[in-house]
Amino acid sequence: MSDLEHTPDSITIARPDDWHLHLRDGATLASVLPHSARQFGRAIVMPNLKPPVTTTAAAEAYRNRIMAALPAGMKFEPLMTLYLTNNTPPDEILRAQESGIVHAVKLYPAGATTNSDAGVTDLSNCYKTLEMMQEVGMPFLVHGEVTDQDIDLFDREAVFIERVMRPLRRDFPALNIVFEHITTKHAAQYVAEAEGPIAATITAHHLLYNRNDIFKGGIRPHYYCLPVLKREEHRLALVTAATSGDERFFLGTDSAPHAQGAKEAACGCAGCYTALHAMELYAEAFERAGALDKLEAFASFNGPAFYGLPRNTDTITLKREQWTLPETLPLADQQVVPLNAGETINWKMV
Numbered sequence: 001m002s003d004l005e006h007t008p009d010s011i012t013i014a015r016p017d018d019w020h021l022h023l024r025d026g027a028t029l030a031s032v033l034p035h036s037a038r039q040f041g042r043a044i045v046m047p048n049l050k051p052p053v054t055t056t057a058a059a060e061a062y063r064n065r066i067m068a069a070l071p072a073g074m075k076f077e078p079l080m081t082l083y084l085t086n087n088t089p090p091d092e093i094l095r096a097q098e099s100g101i102v103h104a105v106k107l108y109p110a111g112a113t114t115n116s117d118a119g120v121t122d123l124s125n126c127y128k129t130l131e132m133m134q135e136v137g138m139p140f141l142v143h144g145e146v147t148d149q150d151i152d153l154f155d156r157e158a159v160f161i162e163r164v165m166r167p168l169r170r171d172f173p174a175l176n177i178v179f180e181h182i183t184t185k186h187a188a189q190y191v192a193e194a195e196g197p198i199a200a201t202i203t204a205h206h207l208l209y210n211r212n213d214i215f216k217g218g219i220r221p222h223y224y225c226l227p228v229l230k231r232e233e234h235r236l237a238l239v240t241a242a243t244s245g246d247e248r249f250f251l252g253t254d255s256a257p258h259a260q261g262a263k264e265a266a267c268g269c270a271g272c273y274t275a276l277h278a279m280e281l282y283a284e285a286f287e288r289a290g291a292l293d294k295l296e297a298f299a300s301f302n303g304p305a306f307y308g309l310p311r312n313t314d315t316i317t318l319k320r321e322q323w324t325l326p327e328t329l330p331l332a333d334q335q336v337v338p339l340n341a342g343e344t345i346n347w348k349m350v
């Protein structure tokens with residue numbers, strides 16, 4: 001635990017960016033975009049819509065819908081991505097690069113997570129496209145889990161490193177890779193030690209919670225996400241990585257809105273909604289580690305550096321001020337339950 005007497009009552013940092021965000025589309029997009037735009041200057045917008053965003057033209061149209069949904073007076077830059085499929089042609093990468101609005105290509109292993117059925121079944125189908133990405137410097141963002149049903153859910157990230165990540169790095173030594181939403185000590189160690197241009201995003205909830213929290217006092221659907229929360233030793237490894245100052249680690253909320261009824265169900269969807277209070281959660285995690293001084297690089301410097309983008313020039317301020325989260329938030333014509341709904345948290349962005 002940090003020595004609370006000596007931690008500041010407020011912290012001002014360069015405006016952060018969210019390098020892993022689900023904005024969805026239509027009325028849901030309109031409901032959730034203001035939460036992210038209030039805290040973050042930019043976001044890597046994930047392409048796992050229905051249907052997925054698989055072409056540059058679709059990404060441009062999606063970007064236009066996001067900008068149309070942005071409330072007047074709010075500033076926000078969506079950084080678009082393409083959803084890799086078995087059939088994505090290499091020249092789509094050229095179109096994406098030339099568009100100036102597509103900043104990465106995302107791997108969803110088929111069946112790994114929400115809206116991933118159109119994902120890649122075998123990366124060897126994509127080698128010509130990956131070669132083009134390596135050539136033009138287009139980052140490759142990966143949901144790093146295998147999907148074999150005989151692999152324990154809690155082992156899927158670790159197995160992905162051996163079966164997919166290491167061969168990928170061997171075959172594409174210069175490919176820019178982001179290991180998204182890492183959840184294990186294995187992934188943290190791999191990213192810290194791997195050859196070549198590589199980075200990882202870490203969510204706030206994987207820094208604050210472990211798998212016990214999914215079952216605290218009963219089944220807690222709002223703590224269910226993919227990759228799933230892991231043992232305490234893995235959470236501790238993520239906190240060590242995030243607060244290490246290693247510029248390979250940066251902020252990605254993986255805020256993933258699902259309607260309340262889709263989460264509180266016999267077979268609930270995977271995803272935590274944290275966009276409302278993401279920076280407050282990260283401040284809590286970094287303070288608990290006695291590392292508030294490391295938050296700015298993790299949240300505001302390392303991501304732009306990896307993507308070759310300038311840092312934001314404005315700032316945000318977080319004050320140590322308790323406030324209670326709402327039980328629900330509007331989501332299109334339904335509700336979404338934020339993580340920590342109804343709880344009192346210790347930091348507030350002002």
Ligand SMILES: NC(=O)N[C@@H](CC(=O)O)C(=O)O
Pocket residue numbers: 022048113114143224225226227254256257270271272
């Ligand atoms: N993280 C999740 O649990 N869900 C994400 C998809 C993803 O990031 O895997 C979603 O889009 O719902």
Ligand SMILES: [Zn+2]
Pocket residue numbers: 113143180181226227
């Ligand atoms: Zn994912």
Ligand SMILES: [Zn+2]
Pocket residue numbers: 020021022046254256
């Ligand atoms: Zn995600």
